[in-house]
Amino acid sequence: MHVSFLAWRGYRYGKWALILAFACLLLYLSQIGAAQPPNGGTWQGYVLGTLGALLIVWLSLLGIRKRSYASTRGSVEGWTSAHVYLGAALLLVATLHSDAQLGWNVHTLAYALMCLVIFSGFYGLYVYMHLPGRLADNSAGKARDVWLEELAELDNHIRDEVKSCDAELQAMALSALELTRLGGSARQQLSARDYSGLVRPGQSRAVANPGQAVILGELSSRIPDSRKQSEAEVLNELLSLFGRRQLILQRLRKDIQYKALLKIWLWVHIPLTVGLLVALSIHILSVFIYW
Amino acid sequence: MYFLVRKLTGRSGGEALETEYQGDVLTLGGVAGAMVNLPGVPGLLELTPDASGARFNARRMDVGLGGEVTRKGLLAPGESLQLPGFELSLFAPPQGFELALQLKQTGASKASYGGAMELSATAWSVRGVSWTLALLVLVTCLLIPLAGLFSSDVAQTLRATPLPDDGLWLSGPLIAAHDTSDIADDCQACHTQAFVMVEDGACLACHRGMTEHVDIAVHPAEAFAGVRCATCHREHNEPQQMVRSDNGLCVDCHADTAQWSGVEDMLPVHRFTAADHPEFKFGLLTPQGPGGAYGWEVERVRPDLSTLNERSNLKFTHEVHLDPEKVRAEASGEGLVCASCHTLKDDGEHFEPVSMDQHCRSCHTLSFDIFDPDIELPHGDLRAAIVAMEAHFIREFTDPALRKEREGQKPRRVPGKRDAAASCEGNGLDCGRAEALKEAEYQFANTGCITCHVVVDTGARDINDRWRVQPIRITDDWYPHGRFDHTSHLILDGKFGEEACESCHQAHKSTESTDILIPGRDNCLTCHADGVTGPALGCIDCHIFHTETGSVSAAVRKVRPASEPGAPETRPEGD
Numbered sequence: 034m035h036v037s038f039l040a041w042r043g044y045r046y047g048k049w050a051l052i053l054a055f056a057c058l059l060l061y062l063s064q065i066g067a068a069q070p071p072n073g074g075t076w077q078g079y080v081l082g083t084l085g086a087l088l089i090v091w092l093s094l095l096g097i098r099k100r101s102y103a104s105t106r107g108s109v110e111g112w113t114s115a116h117v118y119l120g121a122a123l124l125l126v127a128t129l130h131s132d133a134q135l136g137w138n139v140h141t142l143a144y145a146l147m148c149l150v151i152f153s154g155f156y157g158l159y160v161y162m163h164l165p166g167r168l169a170d171n172s173a174g175k176a177r178d179v180w181l182e183e184l185a186e187l188d189n190h191i192r193d194e195v196k197s198c199d200a201e202l203q204a205m206a207l208s209a210l211e212l213t214r215l216g217g218s219a220r221q222q223l224s225a226r227d228y229s230g231l232v233r234p235g236q237s238r239a240v241a242n243p244g245q246a247v248i249l250g251e252l253s254s255r256i257p258d259s260r261k262q263s264e265a266e267v268l269n270e271l272l273s274l275f276g277r278r279q280l281i282l283q284r285l286r287k288d289i290q291y292k293a294l295l296k297i298w299l300w301v302h303i304p305l306t307v308g309l310l311v312a313l314s315i316h317i318l319s320v321f322i323y324w
Numbered sequence: 325m326y327f328l329v330r331k332l333t334g335r336s337g338g339e340a341l342e343t344e345y346q347g348d349v350l351t352l353g354g355v356a357g358a359m360v361n362l363p364g365v366p367g368l369l370e371l372t373p374d375a376s377g378a379r380f381n382a383r384r385m386d387v388g389l390g391g392e393v394t395r396k397g398l399l400a401p402g403e404s405l406q407l408p409g410f411e412l413s414l415f416a417p418p419q420g421f422e423l424a425l426q427l428k429q430t431g432a433s434k435a436s437y438g439g440a441m442e443l444s445a446t447a448w449s450v451r452g453v454s455w456t457l458a459l460l461v462l463v464t465c466l467l468i469p470l471a472g473l474f475s476s477d478v479a480q481t482l483r484a485t486p487l488p489d490d491g492l493w494l495s496g497p498l499i500a501a502h503d504t505s506d507i508a509d510d511c512q513a514c515h516t517q518a519f520v521m522v523e524d525g526a527c528l529a530c531h532r533g534m535t536e537h538v539d540i541a542v543h544p545a546e547a548f549a550g551v552r553c554a555t556c557h558r559e560h561n562e563p564q565q566m567v568r569s570d571n572g573l574c575v576d577c578h579a580d581t582a583q584w585s586g587v588e589d590m591l592p593v594h595r596f597t598a599a600d601h602p603e604f605k606f607g608l609l610t611p612q613g614p615g616g617a618y619g620w621e622v623e624r625v626r627p628d629l630s631t632l633n634e635r636s637n638l639k640f641t642h643e644v645h646l647d648p649e650k651v652r653a654e655a656s657g658e659g660l661v662c663a664s665c666h667t668l669k670d671d672g673e674h675f676e677p678v679s680m681d682q683h684c685r686s687c688h689t690l691s692f693d694i695f696d697p698d699i700e701l702p703h704g705d706l707r708a709a710i711v712a713m714e715a716h717f718i719r720e721f722t723d724p725a726l727r728k729e730r731e732g733q734k735p736r737r738v739p740g741k742r743d744a745a746a747s748c749e750g751n752g753l754d755c756g757r758a759e760a761l762k763e764a765e766y767q768f769a770n771t772g773c774i775t776c777h778v779v780v781d782t783g784a785r786d787i788n789d790r791w792r793v794q795p796i797r798i799t800d801d802w803y804p805h806g807r808f809d810h811t812s813h814l815i816l817d818g819k820f821g822e823e824a825c826e827s828c829h830q831a832h833k834s835t836e837s838t839d840i841l842i843p844g845r846d847n848c849l850t851c852h853a854d855g856v857t858g859p860a861l862g863c864i865d866c867h868i869f870h871t872e873t874g875s876v877s878a879a880v881r882k883v884r885p886a887s888e889p890g891a892p893e894t895r896p897e898g899d
Contacts, residue, residue, distance in 0.1 A: 067570055068568050072561050132562070136494060139465040139493060142465065214439055215439050217439035218440075219448060221439065222440070222441070222443060292443075296444075303454060311462050322473070322519060323490070
């Protein structure tokens with residue numbers, strides 16, 4: 034049975050993180066009544082800060098470890114489990130290190146970047162736990178390329194079929210194929226909005242055709258008016274083809290959206306981690322420049 | 325430039341669809357912006373006509389030419405270029421066209437509508453964003469502020485403009501006293517050298533009168549070697565607090581006084597409890613020589629009220645003065661209270677000295693002639709008092725009119741005063757001197773000066789040498805190494821005013837001026853025992869580190885006066 038990486042080895046790293054958090058809390062509390070108020074400059078503050086910096090560097094190494102396929106230093110699953118729990122614990126370690134003293138300075142910048150990295154990680158954890166199921170349901174066991182090939186077949190079929198229709202319908206149907214939109218910018222991928230269009234006969238500008246609704250409406254409205262049975266059959270066939278097309282496009286849009294949602298947090302998590310590593314280095318360097 | 329593109333379509337490629345394009349370069353591919361849309365092709369292919377065919381340049385994908393994988397090259401007529409799912413070849417361009425291209429689908433066609441279907445195919449790349457952010461942080465937060473370290477002019481310019489400066493490295497706010505333009509705007513006012521901890525010279529440049537904990541001429545200073553100002557006084561903390569308030573400030577050393585050499589009677593202290601804090605030490609003024617003839621010295625003694633007395637040479641009883649049946653204030657007619665004589669100084673700890681003129685004289689007048697009660701002796705100067713008496717009585721007995729007037733009067737009797745003679749046989753000078761001697765004998769032996777003062781009769785013949793009034797010195801700082809705030813103790817355990825004073829100083833019961841009414845440690849412990857009843861006291865609630873008797877820090881730490889060129893600067897030890 035599949036066990037979530039969170040539960041890896043009986044929540045081993047969850048327990049480690051809890052122990053770490055508790056130890057850090059005790060260390061922080063030991064500053065009460067001491068020579069200085071709690072802050073990053075007491076010996077406890079230095080210990081917490083060193084621990085936090087080491088955690089940040091180690092957490093960043095997950096990106097390298099998961100690409101090192103030949104590595105024998107623990108399984109990627111174990112690393113990921115530890116990454117999540119120790120990353121969450123880091124939030125407490127760094128907050129205790131700073132005593133939540135904020136200001137417009139590089140120290141707070143490092144803290145803020147770290148918080149953003151951690152919270153984007155929480156989002157990533159959430160989507161990794163909830164989206165793959167929906168993604169699998171949506172793709173119905175077929176890969177995206179298979180759906181795209183089926184869609185290309187459908188489009189070819191439509192092109193063949195529409196040849197026997199009048200020029201107006203032919204132009205309209207072909208423009209619906211031509212002006213179908215899938216994916217696009219990051220925002221368009223994430224929103225899954227249908228920006229497809231089509232050109233109505235006699236018009237030069239395209240109109241919106243979300244969910245192929247306009248062409249489907251046109252086809253279904255023509256069926257009762259068809260003069261020959263063969264014409265009605267062609268229209269019926271086209272209606273069925275565009276209907277199938279609508280469904281596949283909808284699936285693909287959802288597929289693109291789910292995959293984008295699964296990955297978008299990495300666009301925040303990774304660059305901010307890199308920014309954090311730089312800010313952290315400056316934070317450490319600057320407190321010793323002005324010791 | 326015109327291009328002709330022939331697409332072989334139909335189920336078996338048996339039909340051809342020709343399209344014309346115009347431009348400098350012909351672009352083909354599955355990405356947005358391609359002139360010829362090739363569904364499923366991941367990149368973009370650019371074709372430029374050449375004398376011997378067409379030059380091609382593939383972006384973000386590889387293409388195959390003659391069995392080799394490449395990205396750039398020349399496509400000659402008769403050759404075919406392999407793209408994912410498509411095959412390209414040239415054919416002779418018809419009239420008016422620079423290039424003619426035939427396209428044949430080779431693989432299963434995947435639908436493509438121009439839009440990217442992966443986030444990685446959009447304009448944002450994780451790597452690009454990462455580099456941008458890293459460089460932005462590096463330049464803004466390190467490189468630009470760092471330039472100020474090498475040139476103070478650059479630093480000033482950065483601070484004066486919206487450009488990032490070393491203020492970005494500020495690790496916390498300054499305390500209000502340091503938050504001035506000279507210091508707050510210039511990190512290097514204190515951080516004089518990069519990667520070197522703030523030096524004492526930076527502090528002592530302003531805090532010139534600061535003293536050490538001890539006088540190093542008396543106490544060995546080794547214990548303080550290596551202790552910087554900033555060892556205890558840390559800036560940029562929140563809450564802003566420059567003074568250490570923890571007991572460690574004192575007990576880190578004072579808990580182990582047994583190891584100290586040359587320090588007598590210094591008991592160990594850990595905290596303020598009966599077990600962990602020794603009894604306080606009085607700073608008792610002690611007369612040197614008989615009656616303080618050779619002056620007074622402060623003697624540090626632990627209170628032992630059974631044997632210890634104050635030796636102020638004053639005769640006084642609090643019990644009588646605080647009894648309204650016996651003594652009342654002349655102005656109000658009310659009984660005396662503590663505040664009638666004791667006025668708190670501004671420091672809240674000590675009291676203004678009690679003086680004869682201000683506090684005693686209204687009752688204890690120094691009149692000496694019952695015929696002329698308005699005339700009083702001068703106070704505080706024995707010689708002046710004798711001269712005043714002699715002058716007065718000689719004038720009285722040498723004035724014929726006055727002498728005649730007095731001869732007609734009977735001798736007067738006034739309680740507490742000498743029976744003054746109204747007449748005298750003899751010349752005025754002798755009579756006056758005799759009367760002055762009688763009055764002096766009365767003042768120094770019966771009632772008058774002797775009431776409050778200790779007077780020694782030397783037996784000398786000369787009236788000026790006959791008596792010696794012992795000087796009065798009242799201890800005014802009983803605990804010179806402790807601090808106490810009377811103001812905050814005026815409301816004490818629900819008691820106010822007199823009751824509050826009496827709860828520590830039992831003046832009503834004091835019958836002797838030698839009684840010491842100053843409470844000791846146990847009195848404080850009734851409320852302040854650590855963690856027992858009232859608020860616990862830390863060391864610095866009662867003690868200060870930089871004592872008045874300590875050596876001047878600027879001298880001990882060998883810091884040049886700020887007025888010297890190049891100051892502040894700390895010279896190396898042994899300089």
